[in-house]
Amino acid sequence: WHHPDFGLLSPEQFLPAAEESGLIVALDRWTMGQGMRQMKWWKDEDVAVGRLSLNLTMQQIDQPDFMEFLVELMQQYDCDGSALGFEITEGQLMKNPERTIETLNQISALGIKIAIDDFGTGYSSLAYLKKLPVDTLKIDKEFIRDIPGDEDDMSIVKSIIALARSMRIDVLAEGVETEAQIDFLSKEGCALIQGFLFSHPKTAIEIPDLTSYWVKATNWR
Numbered sequence: 560w561h562h563p564d565f566g567l568l569s570p571e572q573f574l575p576a577a578e579e580s581g582l583i584v585a586l587d588r589w590t591m592g593q594g595m596r597q598m599k600w601w602k603d604e605d606v607a608v609g610r611l612s613l614n615l616t617m618q619q620i621d622q623p624d625f626m627e628f629l630v631e632l633m634q635q636y637d638c639d640g641s642a643l644g645f646e647i648t649e650g651q652l653m654k655n656p657e658r659t660i661e662t663l664n665q666i667s668a669l670g671i672k673i674a675i676d677d678f679g680t681g682y683s684s685l686a687y688l689k690k691l692p693v694d695t696l697k698i699d700k701e702f703i704r705d706i707p708g709d710e711d712d713m714s715i716v717k718s719i720i721a722l723a724r725s726m727r728i729d730v731l732a733e734g735v736e737t738e739a740q741i742d743f744l745s746k747e748g749c750a751l752i753q754g755f756l757f758s759h760p761k762t763a764i765e766i767p768d769l770t771s772y773w774v775k776a777t778n779w780r
Contacts, residue, residue, distance in 0.1 A: 584622060
């Protein structure tokens with residue numbers, strides 16, 4: 560967000576205020592609309608961008624009209640569920656796990672993938688985790704940053720990967736910035752990576768060139 564007085568702010572700087580004030584619901588819905596609108600444009604232009612991942616908060620899940628809003632938005636932009644993913648943080652998930660399970664099952668029924676973000680930081684119950692329609696566990700970047708120098712972080716990451724494998728869930732590492740990190744993750748069987756090693760954030764205009772590069776670099780490793 561480019562603030563008129565404070566300049567460019569990262570999500571960590573303004574999202575907590577949006578959540579506390581209740582503005583997060585309107586902000587989330589605007590973002591969903593803009594994202595699906597952009598996806599439709601890329602689809603119409605034959606630009607293959609993969610899946611659009613959207614953040615989901617507990618405040619959004621608690622809205623009685625959320626599912627109706629989501630379905631209408633998907634219809635408006637001709638957006639198939641297979642092109643979408645929702646990410647909910649582990650901390651958000653544990654605020655009201657029973658309600659969350661119910662809503663996430665409805666979302667999953669639309670063909671939308673579900674990921675638990677910042678996994679390892681929110682003390683989630685395995686009893687609840689096995690009930691969730693989860694497709695991906697995203698390992699929090701706090702555990703990735705000091706790999707391979709920190710033995711404790713490496714042990715935690717290994718445990719999360721093993722847990723995901725046992726539950727037949729994909730695992731994705733966040734915040735990957737070095738070749739040493741990706742070497743460790745590859746050896747441990749983490750197939751999905753996110754981080755500045757591949758790319759910094761790009762504008763919508765820059766994405767087609769970036770996806771073209773990804774296609775050419777598919778077999779780089």
